[in-house]
Amino acid sequence: MGAGGRMSVPPSSAKVxxxxxxxxPDSKPPFTLGQIKKAIPPHCFQRSVLRSFSYVAHDLIIASLFYYVATNYFHLLPHPLSYVAWPIYWAVQGCVLTGVWVIAHECGHHAFSDYQLLDDIVGLVLHSCLLVPYFSWKHSHRRHHSNTGSLDRDEVFVPKKKSGIRWYSKYLNNPLGRFLTITITLTLGWPLYLAFNVSGRPYDRFACHYDPYGPIYNDRERVEIFISDAGILAVTYGLYRLAVAKGLGWVLCVYGGPLLVVNAFLVLITYLQHTHPSLPHYDSSEWDWLKGALATVDRDYGILNKVFHNITDTHVAHHLFSMMPHYHAMEATKVIKPILGDYYQYDGTPIYKATWRETKECIYVHPDEDDDKQKNKGVFWYRNKLD
Structure with a gap:
């Protein structure tokens, strides 16, 4: 069994x-994608419009209830308690809206229904309401799935080689520096990625998710980038009108706080799915699609696994079969684990500990220096020594 199998019977903490x-493993797997797919029950690949919409309705109803309570009862609380109530609202509402984001993510993969137009309409509406440029992200994210684990072509959280790390990295390689790095990453990481491609694949000129003529997109995709931008502008204008009518403070409390939580989770989830001391990365001499797709890790977010529609603990299966609906991914994961064996990676470390550890251990990637006759020089592993 792979890491997931070994974790099923908890040994001592040191062994864990x-x-x-x-x-x-970084070698070519002894199985094919077709063999993995054959082991998964056929119904796991079936998409249901009604079932998919039931998750949309479920999340929006809960979000509406939280909104109703916050806007109708928080002002009745004794003054000091409101300072506690609003942050709690931001946290819980942000978690629910992260689930909404995940459903829109399903639409981007054509995993919501059998109808591409319906998927795009639902995804555009849901993502725009969360200030995400739907088509812009959809196309760059598709390229991420096509090139996962590739140091040359992957799109997001592409690790740097030692020669590419910044001069100031050594000054951040301490507890205070790591805390600062995590804070900036979780608060500004998502807008910086969208606007300036920070942590994304390097391009030969400025890359931006809002630029239809940027290097991220081809000529066939440019019209859709304009549509994404129009969706963002429409929602932004709506927020402006709300701020005029109810005040900027009201908008920041009701919408801005939860959105910060959503953005933080998007970055955290993606970072931890693709950043782990056990995961290899490949240059063009060693990379192939299946090895790259397996260079991901499932994580345990506790009760939030369900809130986030299991995007957290079924990510390996998602990278293998991205058009599979999220509500079948857990069943598929259980089936494929015995086939993947050691190629399946699972880490049940508490998320706050894992975040700190990965920030400390995964600074850059480098091939093993003691490989005989340049063997596996195209396979890169995370390192943290900066001397």
Missing amino acids: ESDVLKRA
Whole structure:
């Protein structure tokens, strides 16, 4: 069994840690994608409009209830309690809206229904309401799935080689620096990625998710980027009108706080799915699609796994079959784990500990220096020594 199988019977804490950090295989898998797919029940690939919309309705109803309570009862609380109530609202509402974001993500993968137009309409509406340029992200995210684990062509959280790390990295390689890095990443990481392609694949000129003529997109995709921008502008104008009518403070409390939580989770989830001491990365000499797709890790967010529609603990299956609906991904994961064996990576480390550890251990990637006759020089592993 792979890491997931080993974690099913908890050994001592020391053994768990060493088991979790054990390197994943980097050789060509002894199975094919077709063999994996054949083991998954056929119904797992079936998309249901009604079932998919039931998750949309579920999340929006809960979000509406939280909104109703916050806007109708928080002002009745004794003054000091409101300072506690609003942050709680931001946290819980942000978690629910992260689930809404995940459903729009499903639409971008054509995993919501059998109708591409319906998927795009639902995805555009939901993502625009969260200030996400739907088509812009859809196309760059598709390229991420096509090139996962590739140091040359992957689109997001592409690790740097040692020669590419910034001069100031050594000054951040301490507890205070890591805390600052995590804080900036979770608060500004998502808008910086969209606007300036920070942490994304390097391009030969300025890349931006809002630029229809940027290097991220081809000529066939440019019209859709304009549509994404129009969706963002429409929602932004709506927020402006709300601020005029109810005040900027009201908009920031009701909408801005939860949105910060959504953005933080998007960055955190993506970062932890693709950043782990056990995961290999490949240059063009070693990379192939299946090895790259397996260079991901499932994580355990506790009750939030369900709130986030299991995007957190079924990510390996998602990278193998991105058009599979989220409500079948858990069943598929259980089936494929015995086939993947050691190629399946799971880490049950508490998320706050994992975030700190990965920020400390995964600074840059480098091939093993003691490989015989340049063997596996195209396989890169995370390192943290900056001397």
